[in-house]
Amino acid sequence: MSDLELQHFMDRIERGEKIESTDWMPDDYRKLVIKQIHMHGISEVMGAYPEKEWVPKAPNLRRKLALIAKVQDEIGHGQLLLRVAEDAAKPLGKVRDDMITDLFVNKVKFHNVFHMEAPTWADAGIIGFLVDGGAIITQASLLESSYGPYARVLQRICAEESFHMQHGESVVLALAEGTAEQREMLQAAVNRWWPSMMFFFGPTQMSSGAQRMMDYKIRTRTNEELRQKFINRYVPRILALGLTVPDDKLAYNAETKLWTYTEPDWEWFSYMVQHNAGPKSQARIELRRTAHEGQQWVRDAMLRARQTVEASA
C-alpha cells in the first residue's frame, strides 16, 4: 500500500463517497468492515433466540404470528448482513460456513443483550421496546456508513425494524394498562434489561478499533452519543407508563443537555461477551450448533444434486 493510495482513499472518505467491495481499500479498513458486519449479522441470528423461546408460549394467536414474523425477520437480516460481510471477505476466501462456524469457536462475538435470559412474557415485550429501540438507534447511525453495501442493506433492515419496534411497544402497552400483576412483571423486566442496555452501546472511552472505524467513517457516532440518544428517548416513555428506571443516579442536566447514569458493570459484561459466559450464552450457541450441524446433510445433498445435474448436462 503506497501513501498515495491511502491518501486517495482517505480523500474519497472525506468527500463522503461510498466504498464498494470491489474498490481498493486499506487492509485494516476491510478487516474492520468484515468484523463489524460479521458481528452484526451473527447478533441478528442470535437475537432470534431469546424471542423464539416465547413463540410456543405467546398469549394469543396474533402475538404468536407477530413473534414468528419477527424471528423470521431477524434470521433474514442475519442472512443479508452475512452476505455483505462475505462480499467484503471475498479476497480472504471466507464463505458462509466460516461465518457461521466462527461462532462455535468464539471467533465472532454477539451483542451482550442476547446472552441474557428472557424469563417472562414481559421480557419478550421489553426486548422489542428497548433492545430493538437501541438497535434501531445504532443502525440508523450506520446508515451514514462509508461502506456502501452496509449502508444499503441497513435501509431495508431499518424499515423492517420499525415493525419490531411497534410490536414490542404494543406488548408493553398492553401490560402497562393491565392488572397489578402484569405491571409488576413489566417493571421486573425493565429492571432486568436496563443495565444491559447501558452496556449495549459500549464504553464511553472507545477501543482503538472503534476509534479507527470512526476515522474511516465506517461508523460516525460515538458510543456515548448513541447512549445519550437512547436514554433521552426512552426514559420519558418508561416514566410515562408509571414505571421506574432502576438507576438512582439518572438525571438530566439541562445545561450540558446530557444525562448522568450509573455505569454498568463494564468488567463483568465485557468478560461475558468475550467468553460467552452469560446466563444463556452456551445454551443458545449449542442450539445454533445443533441446527447448523444437524442440517449439514441437507446442504451436502443439495451440492451433490448440483453435481449430478452438471455431470448429466
Add this chain to the structure above:
Amino acid sequence: MERQIQNQHYEVYEVFVQRDALSHHVHVGSVVAPSAELALQVARENFLRREKAVNIWVVKQENVHATSYEDQDFFANQVLSKSYREVSGYAENARKWKAFKQVAITVDDLVNDIKEH
C-alpha cells in the same frame, strides 16, 4: 466424493425484483444457494416477506459485468452541459407562449388529456 463436497460451497446469486408489470427489475441484494432454483426461493424469503412482486431474477454473481466505481472517466459523457437535451433547457418557452396569449404545456398535460378522454 465426501471430501469434494466439503470443499464446495453455495454460490452467490444477485437478486433482481420486479414490483409490477410496468416496473423494471431492480437489484435488491444477493443470496447464497446451491442452485438457481433454490436461489429464487431464498430470494423470496429474504426480500419479499412483505412487499409484493410479480417476478424475480437471480443471476450468478460471476456473470455480472460492471464498470469501476474508481474509474469515473467512463462517465465522461455526462460532464458536458446537456441543457439542450432537457426540459429545463426550454424554460423560455413559457414566456414566449405568454406573448402569444397561450400558456406553456408539458407532456404531463397531454398524458392527462388521454386519461380524461
